[in-house]
Amino acid sequence: MIAKRIVIGLCLVWCALGSVGAAAVQTVTVGSKNFGESYLLAEIAAQVLEAQGFRVNRKLGLGGTLICYEALKNAEIDLYPEYTGTLSQAVLNLPGNPDRTQINQVLADQGLELLAEYGFNNTYAIVVRDEQAQQLGLRRIGDLHQQNLTAAFSHEFLQREDGWPGLAQRYNLQQPTKGIEHGLAYQAIADGAIDVTDAYSTDGELQRYQLRILQDDLGYFPEYRAATLVQTSASPQLRQALAGLHNMLDESQVQALNAKVALQGQSFQQVAADFIRANASRLGLSEQDTAKIETLSGQSPWVGQLWGHFMRHLQLTGSALFAAIAIGLGISLLVYRRQRLAEIVVYLCGLMQTIPSLALLALMIPLFGIGFLPAIIALFLYSLLPIVRNAITALANTDPTLVRVSAALGLSGWEQLRYLRLPLATPAIFAGIRTAAVISIGTATLAAFIGAGGLGEPIVVGLSLNDTNMILRGAIPAAVLAIVVELVFAALERRVSPPR
Amino acid sequence: MAWRQPMTEIDTPNDSAVGFHQVSKSFGALTVFEDLSLTLPKDQITAIVGTSGSGKTTLLQMINGLERPDQGEVEVLGRPVPYENLESYRRGIGYAVQGAGLFPHLTAEQNVTLVAKLVGWSEAKRRSRFLDLLKTVDLDEDVASRLPRQLSGGQQQRLGICRALMLQPAILLLDEPFSAVDPITRLGLYESFEQARQAHPSTTVLVTHDLREARRLAEFMVILDAGEVVQSGVPREVLANPATPYAERLIESQLS
Numbered sequence: 198m199i200a201k202r203i204v205i206g207l208c209l210v211w212c213a214l215g216s217v218g219a220a221a222v223q224t225v226t227v228g229s230k231n232f233g234e235s236y237l238l239a240e241i242a243a244q245v246l247e248a249q250g251f252r253v254n255r256k257l258g259l260g261g262t263l264i265c266y267e268a269l270k271n272a273e274i275d276l277y278p279e280y281t282g283t284l285s286q287a288v289l290n291l292p293g294n295p296d297r298t299q300i301n302q303v304l305a306d307q308g309l310e311l312l313a314e315y316g317f318n319n320t321y322a323i324v325v326r327d328e329q330a331q332q333l334g335l336r337r338i339g340d341l342h343q344q345n346l347t348a349a350f351s352h353e354f355l356q357r358e359d360g361w362p363g364l365a366q367r368y369n370l371q372q373p374t375k376g377i378e379h380g381l382a383y384q385a386i387a388d389g390a391i392d393v394t395d396a397y398s399t400d401g402e403l404q405r406y407q408l409r410i411l412q413d414d415l416g417y418f419p420e421y422r423a424a425t426l427v428q429t430s431a432s433p434q435l436r437q438a439l440a441g442l443h444n445m446l447d448e449s450q451v452q453a454l455n456a457k458v459a460l461q462g463q464s465f466q467q468v469a470a471d472f473i474r475a476n477a478s479r480l481g482l483s484e485q486d487t488a489k490i491e492t493l494s495g496q497s498p499w500v501g502q503l504w505g506h507f508m509r510h511l512q513l514t515g516s517a518l519f520a521a522i523a524i525g526l527g528i529s530l531l532v533y534r535r536q537r538l539a540e541i542v543v544y545l546c547g548l549m550q551t552i553p554s555l556a557l558l559a560l561m562i563p564l565f566g567i568g569f570l571p572a573i574i575a576l577f578l579y580s581l582l583p584i585v586r587n588a589i590t591a592l593a594n595t596d597p598t599l600v601r602v603s604a605a606l607g608l609s610g611w612e613q614l615r616y617l618r619l620p621l622a623t624p625a626i627f628a629g630i631r632t633a634a635v636i637s638i639g640t641a642t643l644a645a646f647i648g649a650g651g652l653g654e655p656i657v658v659g660l661s662l663n664d665t666n667m668i669l670r671g672a673i674p675a676a677v678l679a680i681v682v683e684l685v686f687a688a689l690e691r692r693v694s695p696p697r
Numbered sequence: 698m699a700w701r702q703p704m705t706e707i708d709t710p711n712d713s714a715v716g717f718h719q720v721s722k723s724f725g726a727l728t729v730f731e732d733l734s735l736t737l738p739k740d741q742i743t744a745i746v747g748t749s750g751s752g753k754t755t756l757l758q759m760i761n762g763l764e765r766p767d768q769g770e771v772e773v774l775g776r777p778v779p780y781e782n783l784e785s786y787r788r789g790i791g792y793a794v795q796g797a798g799l800f801p802h803l804t805a806e807q808n809v810t811l812v813a814k815l816v817g818w819s820e821a822k823r824r825s826r827f828l829d830l831l832k833t834v835d836l837d838e839d840v841a842s843r844l845p846r847q848l849s850g851g852q853q854q855r856l857g858i859c860r861a862l863m864l865q866p867a868i869l870l871l872d873e874p875f876s877a878v879d880p881i882t883r884l885g886l887y888e889s890f891e892q893a894r895q896a897h898p899s900t901t902v903l904v905t906h907d908l909r910e911a912r913r914l915a916e917f918m919v920i921l922d923a924g925e926v927v928q929s930g931v932p933r934e935v936l937a938n939p940a941t942p943y944a945e946r947l948i949e950s951q952l953s
Contacts, residue, residue: 602798605761605870606812606860607787616811620802 228274238278260646282421313443401456441481517576529588572649580633587629591622631686720769744915791861
């Protein structure tokens, strides 16, 4: 009776945990990739929708193009900001420099559609100091020919087929180049240590450091025109609501917005809200609509969000750990007596551990999509090794004298397990579970990359915005949780160990 | 001690409890026994003596099926060892080892009474048998709730013997259970063991490398040398008349 009540109670708690961010009518799930501009564009779209009465569920900061694209295809999100060049080059492998119409012809097969462009092109750019450009009369990339300037490019740009090698060939440039960390390049070019570098054409730093983009007059770089990617089945209401985003921003405007986030440390919610308020009529919003934005951006929701993240984190790691304990111990009991098989099992679990966490999460996507389930499966796989290894080692290495004595006393295999091996192995098994718990609490912070939420969400957002406070809002609770769990398990372990 | 003619016959007890019939046993490349035949007397204490590696323990463990001969047959109380049903067979055979081998997570009482519990003895019956056994081995009742690590070596060893005797086995196998304690404690253990055995006589096989112990406790004695029985008989006679140079060396090293 009591047991039944406890079970029902637990189920209720579980459901309550699960309902964090639950769906309602007219809900749109907005995704973004994990870099600043993608957040910003997604946030603008989200607030524009909210202003028009939609309920928006944000899955921002998904770990890259592939994850966003698959998530949209699987209808786990309804839209996210994407770039024409990324779609044609990285996703669809289309030759040349196809425009939106051509891309949409291919996308239609996938059930996806790129809506009208936002108006700017975020592509690779070759930049020089504005002042030097005026002195030397530099306007186009070709003007670099036979100029004695120090060029340093990001390592990726130097390597990429569509980076420097191709560019130098197209424009017949022969100057020597060196590699530089992209984050340092702006400071270096501002200080005059280098004269030419690569950048993204919408980087906020371009305005701050007064850099000029040299025109790509030969059209070498593919165009990366930003627009909202949706499913072809997107409702007319949704399309109508997003129509205002068409041509809303040019390069210099995006640079200014990016700078507010990246350089002035404003939240992208704030920057998006300010932008929408200032451009309400262009975005097709009435005063009533923008009033909603005002109240929205006035909220400081992070404390409330933190609770949700925390509970989600518990749910992720708890589910994974329970599964790993049940299945891990089951496997251990099946194989511990067969040395060869036991070695193979431990080896396989170890192999799982060597897959980098992000790679494992990415591997989950084609199998299980994005979100909660694949994250739990990945965490489960990570939790297996410490549990299985400890259990098998402890069960198989019971003091051989005691095993011999127990056999000689007439204990059956099962009785030996029940009365000798398991009790003696319990402390080691607990230690394994404890390690697994701490590992999965840590690894679960990466689950945010596949939209599973948890305390990783503020970390992922904070990382992409270079916002230490926001990173700490995820990192500190995660660390505290790990420590608390560690202590609780240590106490439990002491209770199950034989007294000294 | 002077060298005498080897005895041509090996003494064989009439009423045998354990019989090894042409038994061979190897561990990988190491042959321990080849074509061994030996019978041990019923209701007596037999001491198996010999140096390390002579095969004493293996011989003992073939009686309760911990080791299985490669060839030949082991017969106990007139029946071959039932390898397909060792668990219930072993419950009729007591077993005590050097260092006692108590389960570290169980109390003294739980250790001694575990098998009785598994075969379904009531708690009252287990308790009263346990208390009887404590008395016969001179242990206080207050050890009952202690864990092995809270007990002295001598106390653990006594409990090991209690555990072996718990189900009143017809056969008792002892693998050097007295050798890991100091000499004074050992003398006390001998007395306790003799008392316990008087209370419940059984066929007992004692493996030991200590000839004084064999002389003190055993009624029958077997000297093993590299897997061969070189001499057997009543201890006093065997010790007085070593049959081979090995037996003589063994006796001289310990008893002169």
